Amino acid sequence: MSRLVVVSNRVADPRKAAAAGGLAVALGDALSVRGGLWFGWSGTVVEGGTPGEGEMHSQQAGNVTLTTVDLCREDHDSYYLGYSNGVLWPVFHYRLDLADFDAGFIGGYRRVNQMLAHKLMPQLLPDDIIWVHDYHLIPMAAELRAMGCKNRIGFFLHIPLPPPLILAAIPQHEWLVRALFSYDVVGFQSEADVAHFSRYVGQEVGAEALDQHQFRAFGRTVHAQAFPIGIDVDEFAALTHGKEARDMFESMKEEYSRRRLLLGVERLDYSKGLPQRLRTFQKLLQKYPENLNSATLIQIASPSREALDTYSGLRQELESLCGSINGDFGELDWMPVRYIHRNVARKRLPGLYRVARVALVTPLRDGMNLVAKEFIAAQDPADPGVLVLSRFAGAAEQLKEALLVNPYDTDGTADSIQRALQMPLPERQARHQKLLASIRSQDVHWWRKTFLDALTGVDTSDHRR
Incomplete structure (x- = not known):
């Protein structure tokens, strides 16, 4: 069985995940079954650090390696507070009135995703299956592909995806959606979210719908499907x-x-x-x-x-x-x-x-x-x-x-x-x-199995050339 690599904004010890709830429970469950690596931000903000750099820490938790990276204050404020939670979170929840489009946070968002990808890449094994989570890390696969990563990479969006006209209000929205096509599988919570994705890629970037779940654009094919998350x-x-x-x-x-x-x-x-x-x-x-x-x-x-x-x-x-x-x-x-x-x-x-x-x-x-x-x-x-x-x-x-x-x-x-x-x-x-x-x-075990089955079953030839 291939090793599972989970990438998320925050990392939790799978042995203690039951105390945290939500995403920590779901990912802790997945990793405990397969073993692997959980990678993300440490939660530590370093005052006066250099943007685009961060100290890395690793520890073992049973059969799971927990690897985290610190962020400097500038990176945290632009990547996390600024773009992730000041732009993407309000827009994806249909609140254009609360989005801060003018602050220039996108540079920090790109920089941190690139930095995290560079930290992660040397730790990957050729047959690892990579599962990236949520809006903080949409560009992660594109950054890994740019460094030659051929692994299967899936992405799951835990928050809603808005309709095309709301999504299109984000400056450089096409760049965000193009980044999703670097994944092999993109998972959403609901059929409504899948419908919004299908309409957006059809109307805004002229994607070809190969079937109900397969969309081709930018020379790549992505499998997009609803995988509603559950609980244990x-x-x-x-x-x-x-x-x-x-x-x-x-x-x-x-x-x-x-x-x-x-x-x-x-x-x-x-x-x-x-x-x-x-x-x-x-x-x-x-x-x-x-x-x-x-x-x-x-x-x-x-x-x-x-x-x-x-x-x-x-x-x-x-x-x-x-x-x-x-x-x-x-x-x-x-x-x-x-x-x-x-x-x-x-x-x-x-x-x-x-x-x-x-x-x-x-x-x-x-x-x-x-x-x-x-x-x-x-x-x-x-x-x-x-x-x-x-x-x-x-x-x-x-x-x-x-x-x-x-x-x-x-x-x-x-x-x-x-x-x-x-x-x-x-x-x-x-x-x-x-x-x-x-x-x-449709509990958390069903969610994990259904998503990973889809990821291991798709054609990945686009990324293996």
Whole structure:
């Protein structure tokens, strides 16, 4: 079996990946099965370092080599804060109004990708399979190909791909998409993302569609397909029965014995629709007063990119909304909103999911959203909670039995939450059974196998000439 080389913005120890969640779990799972190399930024920013240079560190974690590279302040600010999160993240989440197109960050983005490729190239073996992850590293394959790399290289985009006209708003957008054609396989979270890619390459660069998944442009052929990422359902269900989760479940059940809990869990990010969610909860209390002194929203919004002004402004808006709702509706013995701006340990989350009557997963745009799948895995099948899910999350393509909502429609979403709170037990059980079957059939093991099978099966003659 060929060695697997994973390249991502950040590197995590696969032995500890279960504590991190999300991408770390998925990649840790893949590497632990095959063994190999995990390569990326160390997370360290060196003040006063030279742009385009970085010290490299390696350590062994079982059968996986972890190799990381430090970034100097200038490279970090242009590659990570500037272009990755100041241009690509907002545009890919349809927020052109928040993108900083004029700051010239693209030079640092190219420079860091080139530097990382030069660090990685000497470590590669001829039969390695390389799997590059996410928007930070779109040019990675092009840089490796320029140095003569003939290996199979796949790319997976964990965030949404916007429609062609939005993508085309990025200066030098054609360069970005041309870089994707240096990969053998490009994976997306949803069929909608694949459709956007197909339309873009057809309209903007005149690519030829050889079949449903094969596109040819720039003298190269790329295989583009949806591979919706999943979770390890059994592992997460087992966490539900762990001590930390059980303690959380029992303490919350006791404290809120007279309340019905609604729950939101995500990073503090403008893509998650948090102000819209709070206004919807406010509308719920106004429109359905039977929820007064009865329904409590626990909203966990863990810190994220707080160095950026957009995020500090969002935090202030959320705190103001929470204060307004609690001030207008709260009683001495009832607080409508419990807002928590810190991380909650992953081992405790299943207990919180399990005690919630309704989960609110209502992003304005999301590549997938694994919180929705974790909530399903944590439920008691005999008395499951209800998932209220944004139709704009990638997960909505799979989780049809959730209550799908438009998070921009405050009244409509409030109506759906009320329906969730009043849903009869037989309907909750039937919906949960189908949702659980869905996340089991396309779990993280399926995701890994399906992507790597596609990568090992494609014709790579374009890159081997």
